[in-house]
Amino acid sequence: MTAIARALPDLFRVGFAGIVAYRAEMTIWILTATLPLIMLALWNAVAAEGPVAGFDQVEIARYFAATLLVRQLTSVWLVWEMNYEIRSGRLSQKLLKPMHPLIQYAVEMIVSVPFRSVILTPLLAALLLWRPELWKTPAPTAVALFVVSLALAWSINFLVQAVFASFSFWVDKTDGLFGVWFAAWSLLSGYIAPLDTFPDWARQILVLLPFHGMLGLPVEILGSFIAPGDALPQVGLQVFWVVVLATVLAVLWRAGIRRYGAFGA
Amino acid sequence: MVQVATALLRASLTLAMQYRSDFLIDMLTGVLRTLAAVAPIALVFSQRETILGWTAPEVTLVAGLYFLMQAALAGLVEPNLGEIVEAVRSGSLDFVLLKPADAQVLVSMRRVDPAHLWDLLAAVLLLGWSISAMEPPSLADVGAAAVLLCSGLAAMYGIWLLAICTSFYFVRVDNLRFLLWSITDAGRWPLQVFARWIQLVLVVVIPVAVITTFPALALRGTWSPSLLATGVAVGIAFLVGSRWAWRASLAFYTSASS
Numbered sequence: 001m002t003a004i005a006r007a008l009p010d011l012f013r014v015g016f017a018g019i020v021a022y023r024a025e026m027t028i029w030i031l032t033a034t035l036p037l038i039m040l041a042l043w044n045a046v047a048a049e050g051p052v053a054g055f056d057q058v059e060i061a062r063y064f065a066a067t068l069l070v071r072q073l074t075s076v077w078l079v080w081e082m083n084y085e086i087r088s089g090r091l092s093q094k095l096l097k098p099m100h101p102l103i104q105y106a107v108e109m110i111v112s113v114p115f116r117s118v119i120l121t122p123l124l125a126a127l128l129l130w131r132p133e134l135w136k137t138p139a140p141t142a143v144a145l146f147v148v149s150l151a152l153a154w155s156i157n158f159l160v161q162a163v164f165a166s167f168s169f170w171v172d173k174t175d176g177l178f179g180v181w182f183a184a185w186s187l188l189s190g191y192i193a194p195l196d197t198f199p200d201w202a203r204q205i206l207v208l209l210p211f212h213g214m215l216g217l218p219v220e221i222l223g224s225f226i227a228p229g230d231a232l233p234q235v236g237l238q239v240f241w242v243v244v245l246a247t248v249l250a251v252l253w254r255a256g257i258r259r260y261g262a263f264g265a
Numbered sequence: 266m267v268q269v270a271t272a273l274l275r276a277s278l279t280l281a282m283q284y285r286s287d288f289l290i291d292m293l294t295g296v297l298r299t300l301a302a303v304a305p306i307a308l309v310f311s312q313r314e315t316i317l318g319w320t321a322p323e324v325t326l327v328a329g330l331y332f333l334m335q336a337a338l339a340g341l342v343e344p345n346l347g348e349i350v351e352a353v354r355s356g357s358l359d360f361v362l363l364k365p366a367d368a369q370v371l372v373s374m375r376r377v378d379p380a381h382l383w384d385l386l387a388a389v390l391l392l393g394w395s396i397s398a399m400e401p402p403s404l405a406d407v408g409a410a411a412v413l414l415c416s417g418l419a420a421m422y423g424i425w426l427l428a429i430c431t432s433f434y435f436v437r438v439d440n441l442r443f444l445l446w447s448i449t450d451a452g453r454w455p456l457q458v459f460a461r462w463i464q465l466v467l468v469v470v471i472p473v474a475v476i477t478t479f480p481a482l483a484l485r486g487t488w489s490p491s492l493l494a495t496g497v498a499v500g501i502a503f504l505v506g507s508r509w510a511w512r513a514s515l516a517f518y519t520s521a522s523s
Contacts, residue, residue, distance in 0.1 A: 052313070184297060
């Protein structure tokens with residue numbers, strides 16, 4: 001354990017150097033997440049005649065600006081990475097190192113967060129200069145809760161993708177299967193519309209599903225759409241999903257790695 | 266040239282049929298993608314009767330046209346993009362250039378992705394529902410819509426070929442197409458939703474509005490000759506421009522051995 005802790009700073013340095021080496025590619029990836037801006041334009045047009053589901057135009061803009069930020073900071077591309085490494089046998093290199101491969105993957109993904117922040121900060125700063133009314137200072141407790149909720153959202157994203165990627169120990173391609181999950185996620189997480197615009201019965205079900213904890217909840221906390229006190233049980237639900245997914249992943253990984261016969265192994 | 270095209274189509278369909286297990290997943294993804302496109306429309310119109318003068322069937326019409334474009338582009342054009350990028354990098358484009366047919370036809374039709382037949386089905390469903398729920402369009406409206414649809418297809422093919430051409434000059438452009446797709450996502454909605462300068466971008470730079478909003482305007486009978494002229498001009502410009510860029514890129518190509 002202490003050996004892992006000692007190796008982590010170097011792992012982070014190497015990972016970040018990797019991100020910087022492919023900076024142009026990474027920047028294009030960041031720019032591809034345009035959907036929050038498109039949905040912002042749409043809902044802005046809807047709210048032009050008066051508030052929708054309690055959101056006026058300023059709140060709509062704040063909601064989708066927060067969505068853009070949270071989407072970037074919780075972004076993970078593990079399914080494609082792991083799929084490729086299992087199929088090509090490159091996973092063997094990770095297995096040789098005295099550290100669990102999933103920790104190595106986690107570091108590889110998390111080092112993109114500082115890079116994303118560097119790209120996003122001027123964009124969001126320009127947005128706030130242009131429309132200062134979007135800024136609403138959250139309470140200190142909300143800020144603390146947002147950081148916790150964001151970290152949990154990242155973890156759920158990572159674990160879900162790891163679970164889907166683990167299927168490739170048994171079948172050839174799992175990115176298609178993940179596409180199904182992704183379509184459901186974009187529909188139900190608050191990515192295309194705030195959950196408040198859904199019918200009430202649907203909203204009550206949706207907040208219980210893992211999708212809300214992957215995006216909607218941190219967005220609502222950051223934009224002050226939910227009071228910290230009301231958000232706390234939801235954060236608890238995020239922890240629940242992290243535990244469930246981690247358990248599923250542990251079982252899948254153990255069974256899968258036994259089946260794994262890499263090239264040359 | 267038609268013979269070449271049909272032969273290529275048959276070959277790539279045979280290749281795609283080898284992966285039957287993907288069929289079910291493709292179907293499920295197709296259904297969910299359609300739902301993900303329809304759900305925001307349902308959500309928006311549960312709050313409002315119209316947005317900016319567009320009714321629910323009219324907005325669905327735009328979404329249906331987007332699916333049609335997606336089926337054509339992702340099913341017929343896009344599968345080739347990745348291959349050409351790789352062929353340029355490895356030099357195997359030589360084999361294409363040696364064949365006694367126009368290389369642009371060969372690279373544009375080498376592969377077909379039948380997974381996008383689901384997009385076609387979604388397009389037919391959405392278009393069928395929306396047109397039957399709208400005032401029946403006049404013959405002139407339908408004619409204008411058909412012309413705009415064709416020039417929109419030509420324009421979108423053109424921008425994709427231009428994206429292919431960049432691979433002759435830069436090595437890693439495989440994620441450029443994801444950027445292109447994410448921008449065309451804006452075409453799912455009526456153009457009026459966006460700010461003026463974005464509208465201009467969506468007509469002239471990434472001309473997705475020509476294939477979605479323009480034919481929809483024609484079918485709802487709110488088009489003008491200048492709209493028709495703009496659409497046709499954009500289509501021709503992209504077709505001619507991309508052909509020219511393709512020629513220039515081929516001249517730049519130095520093959521693997523040189």
